[in-house]
Amino acid sequence: MKEVIIATKNKGKAREFEEIFSSRGITVRTLLDFPEIPEVEETGTTFEENAILKAEAVSRALNKMVIGDDSGLMVDALDGRPGIFSARYAGEQKNDENNTDKVLLELQGVPEEKRTARFYCALAIAVPGQDTKTVSGTCEGRILEERRGTNGFGYDPVFFVPEIGRSMAELSSDEKNKLSHRANALKKLDVVLDSILERADKS
Ligand SMILES: O=c1[nH]c(=O)c2ncn([C@@H]3O[C@H](COP(=O)(O)OP(=O)(O)OP(=O)(O)O)[C@@H](O)[C@H]3O)c2[nH]1
């Protein structure tokens, strides 16, 4: 059985990785399956550094191949914020609801053409005894003035995808998984991942 471990506790991310990998016959496990692994501190200054921290810490703990995902929203009118702080943007009150409210508040009065933004996803793949590799993917869009749709997670309800004319939370999971920052990053990991999984299958 092919299996991939993702170093995440985020249920929204976990679901997307499961959706993407299940169509290829790969089972996904996440930190929700390994509650004994301690929290990894995200002390990096870039998405890539944080993805590496998560992937390597969990790979060391389990002695297995592990993928780390560090991702977030970058709003041009906010000089790229919330960026790597996307999950903790509302400080002590951090959660998807409050983080999104904070972005909407900060963008009050900013006209549509200046509300451009992108989602960014860095993935790190850590394999015992090998150098860790990173890839990244983006998805361009713009921040709406209010929420639209209930699918997805995080900032999805306020992230408008121009090429499709709907918010990310109005897309089905299949639609999101074709164009998201996470999907775009994963495409770049495919070749590496396939060869690792082939080898694991034979051993
Ligand atoms: O609307 C969204 N659609 C997405 O597709 C998406 N991907 C990331 N994000 C935001 O960025 C933070 C990641 O921060 P993050 O990489 O540190 O993850 P996290 O702390 O939630 O979990 P973990 O993987 O670290 O355990 C998340 O919490 C979200 O707020 C997204 N928002």
Ligand SMILES: [Mg+2]
């Ligand atoms: Mg995190």
